[in-house]
Amino acid sequence: DLSDNQLNGSIPESFSDLPSLQKLSLENNLLTGSVPAIWWNVSFSTKARLKLDLRNNSLSNISGELNPPANVTLRLEGNPICKNASIQNVGQFCRSEAGGDGIPDSSTNSTQTMTCPSQACPTDNFYEYVPSSPVPCFCASPIIVEYRLKSPSFSYFPPYIQKFEMYLTRSLDLSLYQLSIDSIFWQEGPRLQMHLKLFPMFINPHSNTFNFSEVHRIRGVLTSWEFPRTDFFGPYELLNFTLLGPYSNMIVGPRRMGIRKGILAAIITGAVASFVILSATVVLLITRCSRHRDRPPSRRHSSSKITMKIDGVKVFTFKEMTLATRNFDSSTQLGRGGYGKVYRGILSDDTIVAIKRAEEGSLQGKKEFLTEIELLSRLYHRNLVSLVGYCDEEGEQMLVYEFMPNGTLRDWLCVKAKGSLSFGMRLQIALGSAKGILYLHNEANPPIFHRDIKATNILLDSNLIAKVADFGLSRLAPLQDDEGTGPSYVSTAVRGTPGYLDPEYFLTSKLTDKSDVYSLGIVFLELLTSVLPISHGKNIVREVNLAHQAGLMFSIIDSRMGSYPSECVERFLALALRCCYEKQDKRPAMLEVVRELENIIKIMPAADTIFSPSAASYSDQSPTSSSYLTRDTSYVSSSVIGSDLSSGVVPTIVPR
Structure with a gap:
């Protein structure tokens, strides 16, 4: 049994050299090429049987003829070969009942028996039989869609095909049989690219194409915010929407409308009238401003309103924010950072949110406010904190985020924490954080350098899933040309948090993706030791290196992790130290870290490696941990000067 092992390549012909072979299970792998006729060289007795289970691979052809003996059970469903009508008898091996061994069909989109006459469906005009149609031999013309999952939460697709088919057809308001996954392949990232076929619904034998309104509707859903997103499948992108055959003359883009002369005259008249009114308004405003120019500015007038309309991001009024936080009552305050205070709020629909309110005169106020709205509105990943909306009224600047009931990673690592994380949980948190940053580096368009990765900016949801937060210091990465060349860094003033700063960035002011790798490496060391990055001027990287070289590695590991496999700890520690190399070019890329x-x-x-439900109750025991952001006052994002690197009085690393 070699099933579910992510095997790739072709099936070896040498399997036919095993005369006593009775069962070969290769289902749910990544095998490609042709199906070998393994039964050719096998001598069967009257009672002998051979079961070959090759379901859910990418096998596209057959070596020789597909005519195994009656005592050979062959299962091929879930392979591209099942859609090749030119292969004789292929249909009988692509049915869910083909195996006869009680194994259920793993995909609802299985292929129907290929008994339809090929000449009855004009393939030269882009028609084909609908593979899963409830009506036999329904010939229709599909829409070809090239679709890519940019950051799925899995690295092996077959077990989730049915779930994906249901998700996609429900989102597009189609029946399940109208979708056919033609092919899939993994790309670096990892990203999952697939070619899909969308077939029209069967109404009568002649309803074999979509009408224009349906084509326009489907494309509109795929290219708009109406398409629902899920953490499991992650963000997606529509690479191609191909209209061939009967659809080739359709234009589904925005239509241009001609303007009649009467309407044009009305527009010109309205424009002239508007100009006169606008001129009068400007004169009136200048007069009022001259009367009040000597008045001292209040907070209400100290900030111009930002008129941004962003899809998927709600604009809240100041009144809504006041009601959500009970007039910013101190009992709702969760924490405080360089940007301002963070409050727990309850919206009118009972949604619990975290509200970051900028303090008046904050040095990081307006610029970070604009940066975070712009960046977060374009990002969607299960390991990034989601922006719900913002408020820009009454001279206020507030960002509204999804609420993280289990606070920050630092809450769980501090000495006074009332809950503890096992080593397996810490690994999962490390992986979730790395995947979120990998998305920023590789999948965001354009890529983003976070610049402030630290334990207080990694938040934990109700299931202890890690989510990277606080994009106030982030910078867009430089764009590469078509050949992938160009600058790999951004020259910028050094900003960040002492203890997490990339030493090379600190010296050269050149920010790269490896700067985030260094900061994440520091977080990994915190996960292992629960010690803060700076201790009486001592750096955690140096202290861990010294312990490691002295053979005292396990003496510095946090004893609250319980038991753990020593090999896994050693590999995790080695990875953390590689991330913390002083030279950027020696550090691994984020993809390698993941x-x-x-x-x-x-x-x-x-x-x-499974989160314990009891561990997620930490937020119920400690009110201070139930926060979007609870900052250590010694680790506030700030502009860094040399003396800052030894600031703060925190515990040193001691053998445990």
């Missing part, structure tokens, strides 16, 4: 964490988790005992 892959190594996934490999470490694979060799962990299964029970140790």
Whole structure:
């Protein structure tokens, strides 16, 4: 049984050299190429049977003829070969009941028996039989869609095909049989690209194409915010929407409308009248401003309103924010940072949110406010905190985020924490954080350097899923040309948090993706030791390196993690120290970090990598931890000068 092992490549012909072979299970892998006739060289007795389960791979052809003996059970459903009508008898091996061994069909979109006459469906005009149609031999013309999941939460697709089909057809208001996944392939990221076919609904034998309004509607849903997003499948992008055959003359873009002369005259008249009114208004405003120019500015007038309308981001009024926080009562305050105070709020629909309110005169106020709205409105990933909306009234600047009931990672690592995290939980938090940053570096368009990765900016939801937060210091990465060349850094003033700062960025002012890698490496060391990055001027990287070189590595590991596999801890520590190399070019890329964490988790005992429900109750025990952001006052985002690197009085690393 070699099923569910992510095997790739072709199936070896040498399997036919095993005369006593009775069952070969290769289902749910990534195998490609042709199906070998394994039964050719096998001598069967009257009672002998051979079961070959090749379901849910990417097998596209057959070596020789597809005519195994009666005592050979062959299952091919879920492979592209099932859609190749030119292969004789392929249909009988692509039915869910083909195996006869009680194994259920793993995909609702299985292929129907290929008994339809090929000449009855004009393939030269882009028609084909609908594979899963409830009506036999329904010939229709599909819309071809090239679709990509930019950051799915899985790295192996077959177990989730049915779930994806239901998600996509429900989102597009189609029946399940109207979708056919033609092919899939993984790209670096990892990203999952797929070619889909969308078929019209069967109404009568002649209803074999979509009408214009349906084509326009489907494309509109795929290219708008109406398409629902899920954490599981992650963000997506529509790469191509191909209209061939009967659809080739359709134009589904915005239509241009001609303007009649009467309407044009009315527009010109209205424009002239508007100009006169506007001129009078300007004169009136200048007169009023001259009367009041000596008045001292209040907070109400100290900030111009930002008139931004962003899809998916709600604009809140100041009154709504006041009601949500009981007039910003101190009992609703969760924390305080360089930007301002953070409050727990309850909206009118009972949604609990975290509200960041900028303090008057904040040095990080308006610029970070604009940056965070612009960046977060374009980002969507299960490991990034979601922006719900913002408020820009009454001279206020507030950002409204999804509420993280389990506070910050630093809450869970501090000595006084009332809850504890096992090593497996810490690995999952590390992986979630790395995936969020990987999305920023590789999938965001344009890519983004976070610049302030730290334990207080990694938040935990009700299931202890890690989410990266606080994009106030983020910078857009430089764009590369078509050949992938160009600057890899941004020259910018050094900003960030002492203890997490990339040393090379501190010296050169050149910010790169490896600067975030360094900061995340510091977080990894915190996960292992629960010690703050700076201790009486001592740097956690140096202290851990010294302990490691002295053979005292396990003496510095946080004893609250309980038992753990020593090999996994060693690999995690080695990865953390690689991330913290002083030279940027020696550090791993974020993709390499994610892959190594996934490999470490694979060799962990299964029970140790699952979050315990009891662990997620920490927020109920400690009110101070139930926050969007609870900052250590020694680790506030700030402009950094040399003396800041040794600021703060915090515990040192001691053997445990």
